[in-house]
Amino acid sequence: MAKVTFREERCKGCGLCEIACPKKIVVIAKDRINQKGYHPAIITDQDACIGCAFCATSCPDLVITVEK
Amino acid sequence: MEVFKKTNGLTDAPFHYCPGCTHGIIHRLVAEVLEELGVLDRSIAIASVGCSVFSYNYFNCDAIQAAHGRAPAVATGAKRSMPDNIVFTYQGDGDLAAIGTAETVHAAARNENITVIFVNNAIYGMTGGQMAPTSLPNQVTQTSPYGRDVTLVGYPIKVSEMLSQVEGATYIERVAVDNVKNIKNAKKAIKKAFQNQIDKKGFSLIEVLSTCPTNWGKSPKDSLLWLEENMKKNYPLGVFKDRTKGDE
Ligand SMILES: Cc1ncc(C[n+]2csc(CCOP(=O)(O)OP(=O)(O)O)c2C)c(N)n1
Ligand code: SF4
Ligand code: SF4
Ligand code: SF4
Numbered sequence A: 001m002a003k004v005t006f007r008e009e010r011c012k013g014c015g016l017c018e019i020a021c022p023k024k025i026v027v028i029a030k031d032r033i034n035q036k037g038y039h040p041a042i043i044t045d046q047d048a049c050i051g052c053a054f055c056a057t058s059c060p061d062l063v064i065t066v067e068k
Numbered sequence B: 001m002e003v004f005k006k007t008n009g010l011t012d013a014p015f016h017y018c019p020g021c022t023h024g025i026i027h028r029l030v031a032e033v034l035e036e037l038g039v040l041d042r043s044i045a046i047a048s049v050g051c052s053v054f055s056y057n058y059f060n061c062d063a064i065q066a067a068h069g070r071a072p073a074v075a076t077g078a079k080r081s082m083p084d085n086i087v088f089t090y091q092g093d094g095d096l097a098a099i100g101t102a103e104t105v106h107a108a109a110r111n112e113n114i115t116v117i118f119v120n121n122a123i124y125g126m127t128g129g130q131m132a133p134t135s136l137p138n139q140v141t142q143t144s145p146y147g148r149d150v151t152l153v154g155y156p157i158k159v160s161e162m163l164s165q166v167e168g169a170t171y172i173e174r175v176a177v178d179n180v181k182n183i184k185n186a187k188k189a190i191k192k193a194f195q196n197q198i199d200k201k202g203f204s205l206i207e208v209l210s211t212c213p214t215n216w217g218k219s220p221k222d223s224l225l226w227l228e229e230n231m232k233k234n235y236p237l238g239v240f241k242d243r244t245k246g247d248e
Helices: A016-020 A054-058 B023-036 B051-057 B071-081 B093-099 B101-109 B159-164 B180-198 B220-234
Strands: A003-006 A026-028 A041-043 A064-067 B002-004 B043-047 B062-065 B086-092 B115-120 B171-176 B204-209 B238-242
Touching: A003 A041, A016 A026, A016 A054, A016 B220, A054 A064, A054 B002, A054 B180, B023 B051, B023 B086, B023 B115, B023 B180, B043 B051, B043 B071, B051 B062, B051 B086, B071 B086, B071 B101, B071 B115, B086 B093, B086 B180, B093 B101, B093 B115, B093 B159, B101 B159, B115 B180, B159 B171, B159 B204, B159 B238, B171 B180, B171 B220, B180 B204, B204 B220
Parallel strands: B043 B062, B043 B086, B086 B115, B115 B204, B171 B204
Antiparallel strands: A003 A064, A026 A041, A064 B002, B171 B238
16 A cells, blocks of 8 residues: 655645645645744555656655655 | 665765755766766766756765866866766856856867766756856846846757867756656666767766756745746756767
């Protein structure tokens, strides 16, 4: 099963991972902010992840690691 | 098993780039290529002046920071004196296509065995969004508030097309990083440009269409759309010159 992890303290909330995810399970958490002051990206349904790494490939800030 | 993890070609320093700026993606592609080709320990980055001025903090190899526009000249010196090292420049369009046009054209004409990563975001990012030689016709910038008027300031300089006419140049390709497919193609092109240097084939330049959400005044997502809809019309993707064909 695929697993996606975020180095949340580095996230700038740009949302490029969100539009890249074919499963639409990466979203920006509007209810909180990280140390940098941005709304961080989170995964809503880990079980639905297919491990394609499109999110990580699109992230400019090396926030995302994908394991399968 | 890790499907995607940070390359060792980058240090762990967080990028200073604005949210959604694709400089970060291009840094990563270059770093992954250096690691995959096994040349990280003998690579020298030539940083330029622009938002990427601090790239020497990010590439996990040696680096020299060149004066504005002079990176290809500095790279020439480094490569000629240390031919076993892999030398590359990382330059914006203000750096490469304005103040550094001469250095670029002559390094290509001499077919210097270096790799040039040219990040075209159609604007001067670092200094606050002034019009660049690469800004599109009618593009609104800080110094063209009514849009770039080509009758007054001329047309954009198309670096890849121009350099494809320089006899010496070995490999010229334009790519973009606006979606996963293009990011993968961009990495292939960057890898080819470094492989050319390893194989002593000469001057390779990869122009990468990139975003500047901050100075374009657009969200990171809308910036990708603007790149797709406007930049690619003026700057079509593709291989503009390839003198490596036939020797393979
Ligand atoms: C000799 C000199 N002239 C002008 C400048 C001001 N300056 C700094 S960066 C820059 C252009 C940056 O634009 P670009 O190369 O497109 O890179 P970006 O910031 O967009 O990545 C200019 C004109 C300078 N630093 N040195
Ligand atoms: S690995 Fe693919 S499916 Fe999983 S969160 Fe990332 S983009 Fe979505
Ligand atoms: S692409 Fe990266 S920096 Fe941007 S929101 Fe997603 S995880 Fe955060
Ligand atoms: S000013 Fe533009 S090019 Fe510079 S870091 Fe910000 S978005 Fe990127």
